[in-house]
Amino acid sequence: MKKKLSLLGSTGSIGIQTLDVIREHSERLQLEAVSAGENIKELRNVIQEFSPKLVSVKLEQDALTLQREFPKVDFSYGSQGLIDVATYSTTDTLVNAVLGSVGLPATLKAIESGKHIALANKETLVTAGHLVMEAAKKHQVTILPVDSEHSALFQALNGEKLEQVDRLILTASGGSFRDKSREDLSNVSLQDALNHPNWSMGAKITIDSATMMNKGLEVIEAHVLFGIPYDQIDVVLHRESIIHSLVEFQDTSVMAQLGTPDMRVPIQYALTYPDRLPRKEAKRLNLVEIGKLHFEEMNLERFKALRLAYDAGRVGGSMTTVMNAANESAVKLFLQEKISFLEIDEVIERAMMSHGTIAAPDLDTILEIDAVTRKSIENVIN
Numbered sequence: 083m084k085k086k087l088s089l090l091g092s093t094g095s096i097g098i099q100t101l102d103v104i105r106e107h108s109e110r111l112q113l114e115a116v117s118a119g120e121n122i123k124e125l126r127n128v129i130q131e132f133s134p135k136l137v138s139v140k141l142e143q144d145a146l147t148l149q150r151e152f153p154k155v156d157f158s159y160g161s162q163g164l165i166d167v168a169t170y171s172t173t174d175t176l177v178n179a180v181l182g183s184v185g186l187p188a189t190l191k192a193i194e195s196g197k198h199i200a201l202a203n204k205e206t207l208v209t210a211g212h213l214v215m216e217a218a219k220k221h222q223v224t225i226l227p228v229d230s231e232h233s234a235l236f237q238a239l240n241g242e243k244l245e246q247v248d249r250l251i252l253t254a255s256g257g258s259f260r261d262k263s264r265e266d267l268s269n270v271s272l273q274d275a276l277n278h279p280n281w282s283m284g285a286k287i288t289i290d291s292a293t294m295m296n297k298g299l300e301v302i303e304a305h306v307l308f309g310i311p312y313d314q315i316d317v318v319l320h321r322e323s324i325i326h327s328l329v330e331f332q333d334t335s336v337m338a339q340l341g342t343p344d345m346r347v348p349i350q351y352a353l354t355y356p357d358r359l360p361r362k363e364a365k366r367l368n369l370v371e372i373g374k375l376h377f378e379e380m381n382l383e384r385f386k387a388l389r390l391a392y393d394a395g396r397v398g399g400s401m402t403t404v405m406n407a408a409n410e411s412a413v414k415l416f417l418q419e420k421i422s423f424l425e426i427d428e429v430i431e432r433a434m435m436s437h438g439t440i441a442a443p444d445l446d447t448i449l450e451i452d453a454v455t456r457k458s459i460e461n462v463i464n
Contacts, residue, residue, distance in 0.1 A: 084112045085353065088167050088197070090188060091179035092128050093121040095284045096202045096228065096345060100177050101128065103350045107359055115170035117163060117180070120144070129155060136170050138163030161187065168192035175353070177228070178203040181286050182410050183403075183452055186210055190445065193217040200352040202228035204299040208406045210448050211306030225307070226352040231300050232307060233348035234326035234339035239308065242331070250310050251328040251336075252300055253320035254380065257291035260319065264384055270423050272416065289413045293426055294380075298391020302402055305395055312395050317388065319378040324367065342367050386427045390434065400440040403448050407455035408433035415463055429459055 087104065091097040097118075104111045115136040118125040122144050129137060129152055138158040139145050145159040158166040161184070168176050168188035176192040177200045178185045185203040190210075192199060194217060201207070207214055218225050227233050231252050239247070258277050259267055275292045276285060290296035301315050326348075328338040341347055342365045350359065382389035387409070394405035412429035415421045421429065433455055440447060 084110060085175055086112050086114045086173045087175050087177055087353070088115040088170050088173040088192070089113060089177045089179065090117045090164055090167060090185060090203075091119075091181065092116045093118040093124040094179055094181060095287070096179035096349070097177075099345050100179060100349050100353075101132070103346055103353060104132070106362060107350070107354070110359070111353060114173045115167040117167045122148070126151070135172070136167060138167045164188040165191045168197070169195040174198060175200060177349075177353070178206065179228070181205075181284065183209045183406060186214075186448070187445070189214060190217055193221050193223050196221055196223060198223050199225045200228050200349070201225055202349075204229065204296075204303050205406050205410070207303045207306045208299050209403045209452065210443075210445065211302070211402070212442065213445060213448075215306060226355055227303075227307060228345075228349055228352045229300060229303070230343075230345060230348045231327045232303060233351055235304060235308065235329060237339045237351070238327070238329040238337035242329070242337075244308065244310070246332050247308075247310060247329060248314065248332050248334075249330040250304050250308065250315045251330065252297060252304065252315065252317045253323070253325050253327055253377075254294065254297045254317050255291065255321060255323045256319050257294060257296075258288070259292050260321070264386075264424070267424050268422070272419055275416075275423060285417055286410075286413055289416060289426075290409070292423070293387040293413075294385035295387035295391060295409050295426075295430075297385075298388045298394075299406070301388075301391055302395045312392060317380045319380055321376050322372065324372065324375055340367060387430065390427065390430055394434060397439055398441070400443045400448065400451050401434060401437060403443070403451050404433050404437045404455050405430060407452045408459060411456045411459040415459075420463060433459060 089100055104113055113132040113134050116134045117138040119140045136156045142159045145157040149157045165188045169191050176197045178189050179202045183205045186206045186209055189206050227236055235250055258275050276288050297317050304315055305312055323343045325338050325340050328336050330336045394401045408430040412426040416426055
């Protein structure tokens with residue numbers, strides 16, 4: 083019996099690789115509903131190949147144009163369109179591969195409608211992790227992580243007792259600037275920042291990797307997913323990106339998940355769990371060929387964004403919402419070349435310092451805080 087999928091963010095990096103997995107295992111996976119932003123050219127290819135029943139885009143005009151081209155497909159648009167795709171009646175699993183907190187309301191609606199969640203959208207758990215996990219428990223749905231690091235932790239924890247875990251250890255490639263000091267970063271260019279040494283990702287995630295905020299988001303996500311205190315979540319620099327994460331238990335045993343850097347592996351695992359299906363053209367791990375693996379301690383003063391994420395996570399409540407909104411705003415400004423690379427951290431820190439934390443915000447409060455934070459940063463820069 084085929085698993086029927088909704089996919090948010092089909093034309094982004096994770097979305098494209100999700101389509102690769104669906105294509106390779108079409109006997110097991112079927113795409114029923116899909117969303118994209120403004121990359122209409124790529125979306126046309128998706129519609130033609132996968133024949134989804136429902137498609138959502140960002141703009142109403144694009145929805146009207148596509149409706150004329152594909153009269154047998156239903157179209158929707160905007161934030162409601164994301165919810166329409168996420169809750170589509172014939173699907174059982176939502177793959178959330180959109181960027182940013184825009185994916186939060188759709189994910190909550192999908193959970194309420196009983197969909198299992200394959201989650202690549204870090205910001206959903208960072209912004210409102212308490213709401214997401216409470217809803218998943220209430221509606222008895224599974225949240226399976228798609229991030230390589232959290233998939234690795236999930237696999238290492240499979241069959242183990244969480245109360246016997248001593249530490250979660252996330253690995254970090256170090257991003258584009260891992261060998262530079264903070265002084266070296268004062269004049270780096272946008273193009274320099276977009277040049278990741280190990281992974282091919284979208285612009286926003288690549289910048290997050292360069293600042294190390296990507297790993298900060300993952301620390302918060304790990305805390306939310308597995309309930310492990312922040313003092314028991316570590317990050318180590320691992321240049322090769324071969325070990326994706328590790329779990330240390332009370333008896334000092336350490337379980338690690340290894341593999342070549344390929345996001346299709348954790349995507350496929352989330353979509354076919356508990357089965358492990360073969361991959362036809364994947365590069366297999368050859369430790370003899372690699373020869374050595376390297377590890378270094380993370381310097382939280384050098385990688386300031388990671389420290390800010392730990393700080394926000396420990397404060398909790400609405401502080402993680404502010405941190406995430408400020409980061410998204412700052413990265414957008416950097417991509418527009420309106421601020422420098424080092425100013426990304428400064429924007430985030432100022433937003434956090436000016437915020438009065440709300441301990442357990444509801445969804446409306448979270449969305450309001452998110453919007454106010456972004457508007458405030460935009461006003462300051464302008």
